[in-house]
Amino acid sequence: AIPSDIIRPVINWKEIFMVNLKKYAARDICRIIGVPSVIALAAFVSMLIFSVEVTHQTEENTFSMLMDSAKQQVMLFDVSIEGQVNMLSTLADSIAKPVGEGRDLREFIPRLEVMKYSSNFTNVGITGKDGEGYISSGHHIDIADRGYFQKSMLFQTVVEKVKLGKVIKTPIFIISVPIVDNDRVVGILFGSYDFSQFKSIAKIDAFKGSSYCFIVDSDGDIVIGTDKRHFFTDGKLAEESLYSVNFLDELKNGTIDRRDSFDKFMNNFKSERGGMFGYSFGGSRRYAVYQPLGINGWVLFNMIDASSVDARKNKILYSAFVVIGIVALCSLFLVFCIYRLNAEKNRELRESEELYRVVENFTNMVIFDMSIKNDTIRYNENFEEMFGYKPRFFKFSELVENYAAIVYEDDLPMIDKMLNAIPVAECGSAEFRCISPFGYCIWMRIEYNKLHGEDGQVQRIVGRLTNIDDEKKKFQRLRLAAERDSLTGLLNRKTAEGQIRAALAGGGGGLHALFIIDVDDFKSINDGFGHIEGDRVLMAIAKAMEEFFRGSDIIGRLGGDEFVVLLKDIPSIDVLKTRAAGLRALFSKIGGSCSLPGHISASFGVSVASGGRKSFEELYREADEALYRAKAEGKNGYHIYGG
Numbered sequence: 227a228i229p230s231d232i233i234r235p236v237i238n239w240k241e242i243f244m245v246n247l248k249k250y251a252a253r254d255i256c257r258i259i260g261v262p263s264v265i266a267l268a269a270f271v272s273m274l275i276f277s278v279e280v281t282h283q284t285e286e287n288t289f290s291m292l293m294d295s296a297k298q299q300v301m302l303f304d305v306s307i308e309g310q311v312n313m314l315s316t317l318a319d320s321i322a323k324p325v326g327e328g329r330d331l332r333e334f335i336p337r338l339e340v341m342k343y344s345s346n347f348t349n350v351g352i353t354g355k356d357g358e359g360y361i362s363s364g365h366h367i368d369i370a371d372r373g374y375f376q377k378s379m380l381f382q383t384v385v386e387k388v389k390l391g392k393v394i395k396t397p398i399f400i401i402s403v404p405i406v407d408n409d410r411v412v413g414i415l416f417g418s419y420d421f422s423q424f425k426s427i428a429k430i431d432a433f434k435g436s437s438y439c440f441i442v443d444s445d446g447d448i449v450i451g452t453d454k455r456h457f458f459t460d461g462k463l464a465e466e467s468l469y470s471v472n473f474l475d476e477l478k479n480g481t482i483d484r485r486d487s488f489d490k491f492m493n494n495f496k497s498e499r500g501g502m503f504g505y506s507f508g509g510s511r512r513y514a515v516y517q518p519l520g521i522n523g524w525v526l527f528n529m530i531d532a533s534s535v536d537a538r539k540n541k542i543l544y545s546a547f548v549v550i551g552i553v554a555l556c557s558l559f560l561v562f563c564i565y566r567l568n569a570e571k572n573r574e575l576r577e578s579e580e581l582y583r584v585v586e587n588f589t590n591m592v593i594f595d596m597s598i599k600n601d602t603i604r605y606n607e608n609f610e611e612m613f614g615y616k617p618r619f620f621k622f623s624e625l626v627e628n629y630a631a632i633v634y635e636d637d638l639p640m641i642d643k644m645l646n647a648i649p650v651a652e653c654g655s656a657e658f659r660c661i662s663p664f665g666y667c668i669w670m671r672i673e674y675n676k677l678h679g680e681d682g683q684v685q686r687i688v689g690r691l692t693n694i695d696d697e698k699k700k701f702q703r704l705r706l707a708a709e710r711d712s713l714t715g716l717l718n719r720k721t722a723e724g725q726i727r728a729a730l731a732g733g734g735g736g737l738h739a740l741f742i743i744d745v746d747d748f749k750s751i752n753d754g755f756g757h758i759e760g761d762r763v764l765m766a767i768a769k770a771m772e773e774f775f776r777g778s779d780i781i782g783r784l785g786g787d788e789f790v791v792l793l794k795d796i797p798s799i800d801v802l803k804t805r806a807a808g809l810r811a812l813f814s815k816i817g818g819s820c821s822l823p824g825h826i827s828a829s830f831g832v833s834v835a836s837g838g839r840k841s842f843e844e845l846y847r848e849a850d851e852a853l854y855r856a857k858a859e860g861k862n863g864y865h866i867y868g869g
Contacts, residue, residue: 277543284539285513288530289502292437292515296500296528299439300517301618301663302631307521308665310401310417311383313345318405318415320777325352326407331359338362346426347417348398352405354413355379367392378402378414385521387449391418399424425450437530444496444523446474473527480505495525504532573680591690596622598684612693615663634659634667644672648687652676657694669698711783713761714768719790722782726792727842729780730835736795739802740845741809742853743830746861748787751826763826766816774812799834799866806832806864813862827862829853834866 321334331352338350339362353359357370369375369392374384384402391398402416441450448471474492482488482505494501498518505512511532516525552559593606603625605617618632619625626645633641637658644656653675659667674689709721717725730738745751745767752760764787771781771789780792796802813828831852833845840848848867856865 276546280539280542284535288513288535289515292528296515296517296526300519300526303519305663307385312665314403314415314417317341318403322405322407325405326412335360335364346423348420348423349418351416352413365393374400374402375414378404379411381411437528439528441524441526442473446472449524591692593690596687632661634661669695714765714783716768717782719784722780722790725780729792729794730842738835739793739796740833740849741791741830742849743789743828744853745787746827746829770812770816810864829856829861830864831856832864832866
């Protein structure tokens, strides 16, 4: 017998194989089923988290974009209103003295008409302190009962909605300013808008135009409605019905479900603070933000349908699901992304090096870098220091759409020309006046160069902005000094003659009159009182004539004690005679203002031309002969050639 301790066990390879087969089969099954299940579960949980986060971020971004849009709209509204107020105030200051002296307000109708056509106003009007006056169309008005008149008579600048105009029997908007002379209000100047013009002042689109905005007053009544569909229901309302809607009453019928509660909203609304909320109305959800305009308690609302936002969110979620569906290709996709990322970094590095070389030439300037691909604009830190305010546009598309609001109107053709040349020109420059947020203009020079990518397409536009306001003003002062008489400040002989020739060459059917004025016995003033006193007399004469004649008339000093004046577009010879008699009386008062004994007088000859039928030489010769005749008739008078 064989001892048991040396008997080797028989190995059942078949059994071992089957056990291992089952073990590895179970492991494979776990891998085949378990790993995808874990990945699927992780993907499912991730998608739930991702969906919630996307929803949250979408709402956050929606509120943020709406708020930014509303703030920009408020800023543009303020700038537009301030610009219109400045225009009215400038005109009010220029006519304050004659209005305070009781001049006939109809004399100012031409100037009102000029302002109407050079601005957005439907009409421009002027009244005395009794509320009676005229508008640019020539209609007589009485607005003593209007609230804006009463407020402006108390030194206030007013923006007001009027339910029914005096002349145009429709709702209008009014901007009015006081006319102040010697610290007293002698009348008001106002401009009016119809609804469409006033609505255009504060128009801005967010989300590619899918949002809509409106303005309500402190009671919740609609001041300006949206051009788009009604903001509570999916239907459309008639215009008259739209403005009868009270926003606060309608909001009470809805449900606020995001951000502000109704009580918080009402508290902010009454306190003129901005905020945001989401609400449901009639089965439809909205996102809304609001910002106070700082005028009459008006509040601007910017809204968007939740369906527009959800469509964007769904696109994001759909893209995420597609990524899960191609998870097997993630490795290849990752390698591809790394390759593209490295290629993009190398390209950006080359562009940065090229950008650096260009920027080196632009030291101590405001540098801008516009990315065509990313639709962005970057500025260096010199902007606010140089121009006194922060940049307003950080997207190239916004700048292209809104540059007309920040460029002085007369300079728009120059900027249009430069922008149109960008596709074909490698570089360019322009000088223009930029309207600052504070309402004044700043002269700027813009210079740019284009940077191309590997495909030859324009990737960036870099350049500099230079504040040349001081340079331009210095040039204007030099030009003014070259055109003006150094003693009196009137046009010198050469400039006056040039402007008179241009006015005559302009033709037209108007009646023009050329005055040649000579101070009587001026030599005796110089001999008796000295040349310094004589200069004071000449300056007093110049100042008096500037106040006497219109701003459109041309006044110049020929030399010594001789002056020339061209009265343009005189209604009739009788008016000319009245003006000539008034000028004669004006000279009799100058002696007293200069503290000279006796009086100062002048003789002047007048020549008349109708419709540009006479040259400057003819008019001058005739006026000179008329002056000789006036001197011969005893001085202190005038003579009209041929009259």
